[in-house]
Amino acid sequence: MVAIARSRIAAANRVDCDFPIQNLPYGVFSTAGGALRCGVAIGDMILDLAACEAQGLIDAAGTFSQPQLNEFMALGRPVWDRIRARLTGLLVEGAEGELPLVAMADATLHLPIRVTEFTDFYASKHHAFNVGALFRGPENALPAQWTHMPIGYNGRASSVVVSGTPIRRPMGQVRGENGPEWSACHRLDLELELGAVIGADSVMGQRVSVEEAEAMIFGYVLLNDWSARDVQAWEYQPLGPFQSKALGTTISPWIVTQAALEPFRTSGAKRVNALLPYLAETRAGFYDLTVGWAMNGQQMARTNYNVMYYSSAQQLAHHTASGCPMRVGDLLGSGTISGPYISQTGALLEMTQGGRNPVLVNGEERTFIQDGDEVSLFAHAQGQGYRIGFGPCTGTILPARP
Known part of the structure; x- marks a missing residue:
């Protein structure tokens, strides 16, 4: 049997969790007094992608500090694939280093895209x-x-x-x-x-x-x-x-x-x-x-x-x-x-x-x-x-x- 990839975020490894490491969905969130920015859901946490970019952990041409995902999406599929692979590496069980994580309970979620049509x-x-x-x-x-x-x-x-x-x-x-x-x-x-x-x-x-x-x-x-x-x-x-x-x-x-x-x-x-x-x-x-x-x-x-x-x-x-x-x-x-x-x-x-x-x-x-x-x-x-x-x-x- 192929081993199931596990995350360093404990809640993401529950079998009933919506957001395991195999998912990594994108959204837009804010915290008290903070600006809207892009994030990825992992277990009961949000990985702050704008902070990841600021710390040099990922490179998406600065698009994750935007209040919607349109600018990131416009970078194209090769960038989508590269960022997904990088996020998996950062969040996998055994990965080292501190990550800018925000408890989902402390965040407000917003419309993830600027809906054009x-x-x-x-x-x-x-x-x-x-x-x-x-x-x-x-x-x-x-x-x-x-x-x-x-x-x-x-x-x-x-x-x-x-x-x-x-x-x-x-x-x-x-x-x-x-x-x-x-x-x-x-x-x-x-x-x-x-x-x-x-x-x-x-x-x-x-x-x-x-x-x-x-x-x-x-x-x-x-x-x-x-x-x-x-x-x-x-x-x-x-x-x-x-x-x-x-x-x-x-x-x-x-x-x-x-x-x-x-x-x-x-x-x-x-x-x-x-x-x-x-x-x-x-x-x-x-x-x-x-x-x-x-x-x-x-x-x-x-x-x-x-x-x-x-x-x-x-x-x-x-x-x-x-x-x-x-x-x-x-x-x-x-x-x-x-x-x-x-x-x-x-x-x-x-x-x-x-x-x-x-x-x-x-x-x-x-x-x-x-x-x-x-x-x-x-x-x-x-x-x-x-x-x-x-x-x-x-x-x-x-x-x-x-």
Whole structure:
């Protein structure tokens, strides 16, 4: 049996730790009275990367003193690989020398990237069918093009927030008995997603292949694309969601790198037809990731990311099909991750069949999210004796402002 690498940070060696030495996710943090700077999670500690650079322990062209990771990501994959190898050497069990470590309990975590653009996709066949059936009936659930290309929409980068940020229930136009009404959202929902963080630019007018797209992805975050379903039902035709998706998108504070997830590559959902060549993959583009969500501390659903129909690389390649340029800091939402069973659904809209079948949360009925409810997403990949976790992705709902 191959020996499992261990860290000099004791907590990182626990089998239930999200942040072992095999993970090393990047984030941005601050301490009392201190500036925002970049760090890496290891066990229950944060390695202060700005201090590491100042002490000459690593060299990332001074980018780790920035209040976001964009400048580091822009240095490119060879630098990402070199820094990861160096960090592993600094943090491995038996390594010598003092390190600038900060207790995670003493740190405040911030949005890890400057989100340049946000695009949300619709890549779970189970979710697309379930929602389509509710809106259009089972015979028209999936649009004709759904199994041929990733479907998405451009969302709001300005309302992407880090885990722990409260979300305000939106006001909006909804369908009334005699026309539109101005109302607080009554059908507020979550969406369990994985977000791909883009770490390289592309050129306007030039397409990116799936293989090139793979190389552009820096890493992944958990992503909750909060949804106002009653607002969405009134506004979504003919151009899709607008205000119903602009209220907020919560992401986890730690970016789990593509390198950390590499051992967990797997195939996605079985295809019903061949894709056009520009979307063809030469290797599996999905990951064996257990994902799920909880409400007010009670686990509500659990599934696997490998149920998805389109990978992040395919989504990114399709995004550039028209020559649309991508930028460092772009964020691509996978779309709601739902399996075939009710207990595997990534949204209350599916779980409650459009609000018809309430679920119990700590003994209380829910059809959609109420004020004061806390929704938390979770994800991890399980290795032999360690796991690659994503940390928290949590938001609490505040009352609407009429």
